[in-house]
Amino acid sequence: MATVAAGVGAHPDYDRAKELKEFDDTKAGVRGLVESGVAKIPRIFITAPEDRPKPFSGAPSALQVPVIDLQALDDASRRKEIVKEVCEASKTWGFFQVVNHGIPTGVLEDMLEGGRRFHEQEKEERAKFYSREPTKKVRYASNYDLFKSRAANWRDTLSCFFDDMLDTGDIPSVCREVMLNYRKQILDVADVVSQLLSEALGLSPDFLKNIDYGREQLLHAHYYPPCPEPEQTFGTSKHADPTFITMLLQDNLDGLQVLHRNNWVDVSPMHGALVVNIGGLLQLVSNDMFKSVEHRVLVSREGPRLSVALFFYPSFREQKLYGPIKELLSDENPPKYRELLVQDYVSYHLSKGLTGESILDHFKLGCQK
Numbered sequence: 001m002a003t004v005a006a007g008v009g010a011h012p013d014y015d016r017a018k019e020l021k022e023f024d025d026t027k028a029g030v031r032g033l034v035e036s037g038v039a040k041i042p043r044i045f046i047t048a049p050e051d052r053p054k055p056f057s058g059a060p061s062a063l064q065v066p067v068i069d070l071q072a073l074d075d076a077s078r079r080k081e082i083v084k085e086v087c088e089a090s091k092t093w094g095f096f097q098v099v100n101h102g103i104p105t106g107v108l109e110d111m112l113e114g115g116r117r118f119h120e121q122e123k124e125e126r127a128k129f130y131s132r133e134p135t136k137k138v139r140y141a142s143n144y145d146l147f148k149s150r151a152a153n154w155r156d157t158l159s160c161f162f163d164d165m166l167d168t169g170d171i172p173s174v175c176r177e178v179m180l181n182y183r184k185q186i187l188d189v190a191d192v193v194s195q196l197l198s199e200a201l202g203l204s205p206d207f208l209k210n211i212d213y214g215r216e217q218l219l220h221a222h223y224y225p226p227c228p229e230p231e232q233t234f235g236t237s238k239h240a241d242p243t244f245i246t247m248l249l250q251d252n253l254d255g256l257q258v259l260h261r262n263n264w265v266d267v268s269p270m271h272g273a274l275v276v277n278i279g280g281l282l283q284l285v286s287n288d289m290f291k292s293v294e295h296r297v298l299v300s301r302e303g304p305r306l307s308v309a310l311f312f313y314p315s316f317r318e319q320k321l322y323g324p325i326k327e328l329l330s331d332e333n334p335p336k337y338r339e340l341l342v343q344d345y346v347s348y349h350l351s352k353g354l355t356g357e358s359i360l361d362h363f364k365l366g367c368q369k
């Protein structure tokens, strides 16, 4: 019987666990494979045929992820319109792009360049950061769920966990300054977005901030090398983020797609824009008013593609319960979820890996799973 451990397209003598370990032991990531000149992707990356991306139809999609202009937020009537746009986008797409958010384009470009410098330095240098040790705040690895997923993704990631205990000196010097500056500026935009989301829920502007939507943040600087067989694998398998909100910066290469009414729609790169998406925790506290939507990343022969995700979470150490916001509940809108601790929710997510299984369902009231 083909087991998950044996992997997809298992050959009787295919020892998947061994090949995963050999790959991990190189500490050089997918970029290391490309550097060594592979013409075919190793089988640990091959996705089951039923999960593969459909060939591109060639017909441009009429659907487009909403783009929201944040200029003139101080104008009361314009603000009302923006809140409406944010509300609509969060209910129907779970994704939107923001422009005129106030961060200079140079800061965004510098962040992407910093990510590139890290991932493209000599492999001995990157290897110093390669780790799966959960207590490490700064680490580099290929596929955080490498040993759990059915097929590995064509992607490497440098991650940094921003909490009160982070020693910023641990961040690789090739990108330290740009990363700290980027994060600082994104926090301001996230606060503005959190106010708009609060207002869109009919709450006071500071509501989400007061429940600590983003006290701690995880930064992922992703690197998707060019792939010799892009039909056979994914850059990131389909998943929904387990965050409150995610702010994503992407370079100018296509690849990111969001599931909308059963269509995979491109989140087309827009110079200077930031992508915002609703995470599972916000879907939960909004009692399903806002949607945390599945998305994925395709790879191509072109590349590398770079992106930087900043995931916003409440504190992982606080014993604070999160459940549907009381102010939103009524006889017509009874709570759909039980209350939970953020660490339980995230551990459950990590135990599942990027399998595409719904994490939220597990916390639905009346669910026995």
Ligand code: OGA
Residues within 6 Å of the ligand: 220, 222, 236, 241, 248, 250, 256, 295, 296, 297, 307, 308, 309
């Ligand atoms: C993620 C994600 C998209 C991208 O990191 O959760 O969805 O474009 N990233 O890298």
Ligand code: NI
Residues within 6 Å of the ligand: 239, 240, 241, 295
């Ligand atoms: Ni994501």
